[in-house]
Amino acid sequence: MTLDPKDRTIVEATQAGLPLVPTPFAVVAENLGLTEADLIGRLQRLKELGVIRRIGAAPNHYRLGMNANGMTVWDVDDAAVDDLGEKVGALPFVTHCYRRPRAMPDWPYNLFAMVHGETREEVMAKQAEIASLLADACRASDVLFSTRILKKTGMRLRGKEA
Amino acid sequence: MTLKLSELDRTLINRLQDDLPLVPHPFSALAGELGLSEEDVVGRIRRLRDDGLLTRFGPFFDAEALGGAFCLCAMAVPVERFEEVLTKVNAYPEVAHNYERSHRLNMWFVLATESQAAISATAAQIERDTGLKVLLFPKEREFFIGFRVNA
Numbered sequence: 001m002t003l004d005p006k007d008r009t010i011v012e013a014t015q016a017g018l019p020l021v022p023t024p025f026a027v028v029a030e031n032l033g034l035t036e037a038d039l040i041g042r043l044q045r046l047k048e049l050g051v052i053r054r055i056g057a058a059p060n061h062y063r064l065g066m067n068a069n070g071m072t073v074w075d076v077d078d079a080a081v082d083d084l085g086e087k088v089g090a091l092p093f094v095t096h097c098y099r100r101p102r103a104m105p106d107w108p109y110n111l112f113a114m115v116h117g118e119t120r121e122e123v124m125a126k127q128a129e130i131a132s133l134l135a136d137a138c139r140a141s142d143v144l145f146s147t148r149i150l151k152k153t154g155m156r157l158r159g160k161e162a
Numbered sequence: 163m164t165l166k167l168s169e170l171d172r173t174l175i176n177r178l179q180d181d182l183p184l185v186p187h188p189f190s191a192l193a194g195e196l197g198l199s200e201e202d203v204v205g206r207i208r209r210l211r212d213d214g215l216l217t218r219f220g221p222f223f224d225a226e227a228l229g230g231a232f233c234l235c236a237m238a239v240p241v242e243r244f245e246e247v248l249t250k251v252n253a254y255p256e257v258a259h260n261y262e263r264s265h266r267l268n269m270w271f272v273l274a275t276e277s278q279a280a281i282s283a284t285a286a287q288i289e290r291d292t293g294l295k296v297l298l299f300p301k302e303r304e305f306f307i308g309f310r311v312n313a
Contacts, residue, residue, distance in 0.1 A: 003229070011228060017218035020208040022200040023186055036186060043221065044184050051227040054181035055188065057207065057216040064175075064215065071263065071270075082303065089305030097305040100234065103297045107236075107267070112299075142265070150260035151252045151271070 070123040073109035080137040236267040
């Protein structure tokens with residue numbers, strides 16, 4: 001990974017968002033003292049490196065009526081978890097899917113799949129779909145609904161002086 | 163609250179989950195597709211953002227590819243100590259997100275630090291501060307997601 005100081009400046013200048021104008025890159029470039037072509041070229045390179053996943057907007061689940069958010073967790077056979085994780089991630093209603101270590105004896109689950117829905121019942125119906133996909137490879141499972149957002153900050157790259 | 167959205171707003175919300183082209187006029191193709199002017203498209207997106215239906219517009223970064231370390235953590239906080247522990251935990255700038263969840267492990271947060279070593283050090287400091295155990299659930303593998311919100 002090679003982010004030079006100019007790349008870092010670009011990341012810091014755009015992580016809060018781009019201006020909503022017809023030519024957003026020209027505006028940002030001018031603020032940073034770059035040409036529009038130089039800025040676009042550097043953003044293109046960051047995309048090829050995987051630093052930028054995409055340029056767009058994210059919908060607000062809650063405002064679109066998806067008020068239930070369940071973290072479904074599964075104790076899946078280690079030999080099968082990677083194959084099954086791919087299948088769970090591909091389900092149309094799973095928004096994040098990760099393999100994580102267990103923390104015995106407190107926590108036997110190694111597969112985490114986030115599910116959003118309009119109601120808890122809808123999330124639980126989706127949980128049942130995941131359970132039938134995992135079938136015998138799954139020994140135990142649970143769903144943890146979020147009851148309160150306690151803190152939410154963007155994960156920001158901090159300036160060197162911070 | 164479920165809002166009444168126009169067909170056009172729905173289309174915009176859905177299309178903005180795709181990747182816009184890195185060109186001087188990134189909204190131009192979308193405007194053509196919808197039969198609108200670029201100004202109209204930008205104005206509508208701005209309104210959707212101001213109304214809170216869209217979160218920020220811009221590049222979505224892979225936080226790990228930027229450098230730094232991240233780790234999901236959980237704590238079992240006794241109900242009577244919840245607010246006190248919450249104040250202590252949220253005071254750490256390394257705590258990026260924090261959610262209360264319905265489980266014995268009722269506090270789930272993400273630590274974001276400059277290095278892997280700082281993750282363990284911060285978790286240990288939170289344990290000393292609160293007298294409670296911090297369980298660490300680092301990501302071992304991320305599975306590909308095909309999810310889209312259908313507005």
